[in-house]
Amino acid sequence: MRTPRLLVAAATVVALAACSGGGAVEGTPGGSGVRDPYFPKAGNGGYDIGHYDLRLDYDPGRDPDRDADADADANVDADADAGSGAGHLTGTATITARATRDLSAFDLDLKGLDVEEVTVEGRDARFNRAGQELTVRPAEELNDGETFRVTVRYSGEPETITDPDDSEEGWLPTADGAVGLGEPTGSMAWFPGSHHPSDKATYDLAMTVPEGLGVVSNGELRDERTRDGRTTFTWHTAEPMASHVVTVAVGEWETARSTTDDGLPVYTAVDPTQADASRKVLKRIPEIMDWARENFGPYPFSSTGAIVDRDEDAGYALETQNRPYFPGAPDTVLLVHELAHQWYGNSVSPKTWRDMWLNEGFATYAEWLWEEDHGGDTAQESFEALYDGTYYDDEDANDSIWAFPPADPPDAAHISDSPVYQRGAMVLHKIRETVGDDAFRELLHGWAAVHRHGNADTEDFTAYVERSAPDEDFSEIWADWLRGDGRPDSP
Structure with a gap:
């Protein structure tokens, strides 16, 4: 991300x-x-x-x-x-x-x-x-x-x-x-x-x-x-x-080593100026990893952790493999997002940069699932707020979600824009609505397992979903939410 x-x-x-x-x-x-x-x-x-x-x-x-x-x-x-x-x-x-x-x-x-x-x-x-x-x-x-x-x-x-x-x-x-x-x-x-x-x-x-x-x-x-x-x-x-x-x-780093309950090494490196602000959230890495494995399946790498630099050192966080990079102390939801990328984006990597929504839509939906499981908005509430235009305080930000289909950014300048993240997550929520919670969790596990340490594109994903639920019709989701222009007529 x-x-x-x-x-x-x-x-x-x-x-x-x-x-x-x-x-x-x-x-x-x-x-x-x-x-x-x-x-x-x-x-x-x-x-x-x-x-x-x-x-x-x-x-x-x-x-x-x-x-x-x-x-x-x-x-x-x-x-x-x-x-x-x-x-x-x-x-x-x-x-x-x-x-x-x-x-x-x-x-x-x-x-x-x-x-x-x-x-x-x-x-x-x-x-x-x-x-x-x-x-x-x-x-x-x-x-x-x-x-x-x-x-x-x-x-x-x-x-x-x-x-x-x-x-x-x-x-x-x-x-x-x-x-x-x-x-x-x-x-x-x-x-x-x-x-x-x-x-x-x-x-x-x-x-x-x-x-x-x-x-x-x-x-x-x-x-x-x-x-x-x-x-x-x-x-x-x-x-x-x-x-x-x-x-x-x-x-200059303050480094710390620990393990999760099942022995996965955790290595963090924090700029000394960010140590106090980062300490509490980084202690949640083992908890987040346990939650992520429950939702996404076995962790695909041999260690985890984080790198926290000064907030002026870069303009964005990034899902660098094993330990994501943060400019300044992250909040818990951002940490969840970047750790979710270890499954979706790092282990299952895009075949081309057109397939960025398979990275960002999944990691954004991981945020929604975390909030849902930890006393925040449900994924349904997040979906409805995006559709109704009340998710952001800024009207332009809400409108930007519908600028283009998540599976088809217009050019290289837009592969990290809002539709790739938020509308990508909405596609996943529509699939969840269609198949139900248990089958959706199996789908998240299965997608990460089938393409573990490999590459996949949008066609691979839609074919996988259809194979996973052969009795369901996903054509409307693909046409309206994944590839369609503008805001669909109904949620």
């Missing part, structure tokens, strides 16, 4: 499958994108990535606020240092991939940064840059099905990317470090890869920073060691992860 709303690196791509045999091939270049309807250059064709090994070294930039004050005192034009807060990134990324056709060349997504060297299976490879595309030409063409290793060495000042909706992602300098946030395409600002949710992979990430700073990422912390004034933090993510929910957060 995007709620209102790193380092020079070297990348090594390692293929997971065994080589498919010798013989000359007549390969063709892989595609420079997967033709996503809203981000056609995102991702790459011709191969599938299985694993990233990112070895990064980061020196934070100057604090823009502190230095602007200092420059003003010294009568220095603070604009001369614009952008210097991003710091300097150096790294090596190892990506494991399998060719899905004979390849004479292939692309990686990487925006900005300076590429110093590329190797494929240990041999120097030619490469060139064009926009966000890093095109690699291996010394020998790759066979369909072949395992290959690509090493990219790169460095520079990572970029902050402005989205079509004017929000910022990529590499965001913070008051005491930086955070990498990737939805929808920002991860290409700090490591090369195939940056589309349809290409998920496992990750190892090691980042070295000045002693005194901490690094928080996805998965589990495997090692922390300090030498010569610099500390390296090593994180491992064993379950498949789309690159837009990869994060690395550098700063």
Whole structure:
């Protein structure tokens, strides 16, 4: 969820499958994108990535606020240092991939940064840059099905990317470090890869920073060691992860470890300025996880938690895998929303960015279910307030719900707009009305189980619902609520 709303690196791509045999091939270049309807250059064709090994070294930039004050005192034009807060990134990324056709060349997504060297299976490879595309030409063409290793060495000042909706992602300098946030395409600002949710992979990430700073990422912390004034933090993510929910957060943290009643590790990292405000709500993570498992089924990952930065450090919360990111202390409902995304959006990821409502509609409906179970409005009351135009205090906000169908945002600038969230949740409520509470809960469990660690689109979902309740007619729901223009004639 995007709620209102790193380092020079070297990348090594390692293929997971065994080589498919010798013989000359007549390969063709892989595609420079997967033709996503809203981000056609995102991702790459011709191969599938299985694993990233990112070895990064980061020196934070100057604090823009502190230095602007200092420059003003010294009568220095603070604009001369614009952008210097991003710091300097150096790294090596190892990506494991399998060719899905004979390849004479292939692309990686990487925006900005300076590429110093590329190797494929240990041999120097030619490469060139064009926009966000890093095109690699291996010394020998790759066979369909072949395992290959690509090493990219790169460095520079990572970029902050402005989205079509004017929000910022990529590499965001913070008051005491930086955070990498990737939805929808920002991860290409700090490591090369195939940056589309349809290409998920496992990750190892090691980042070295000045002693005194901490690094928080996805998965589990495997090692922390300090030498010569610099500390390296090593994180491992064993379950498949789309690159837009990869994060690395550098700063000063108060960390805490605990477990849920059934032994699931909980790891939280909180900026010291947010510790008091966050303490009470973060203590509810085990309770929320128990409730979520009851409603959504087995948790799909090996740990949970949260990252809480300062409220000025980003413009939105994000469902980064294992531990969501929050700019400032979240309230309980927002925490529920981002944790629900671990099932819907992270484990079951969209096939394309047109399918965002399958992330946000589910997570918004999770809010409604939580409120219903904890003394707030029922889901029916939330649905009726949205339909009647009384949900928000602002008339324009209420009208915005009907701006477009949740399954068909008009363009990339609108994939995180209100219809995707609220009207998406209304679609789920109409399904619940049709099948009843018990069958609806089974449907929530089943959808998460059938597509666990995979991808799905709207057609997959409607077909699944129809198979789950073959005696019911959902055609009106699909026509009026999921794909129809404007406000349906009756609730």
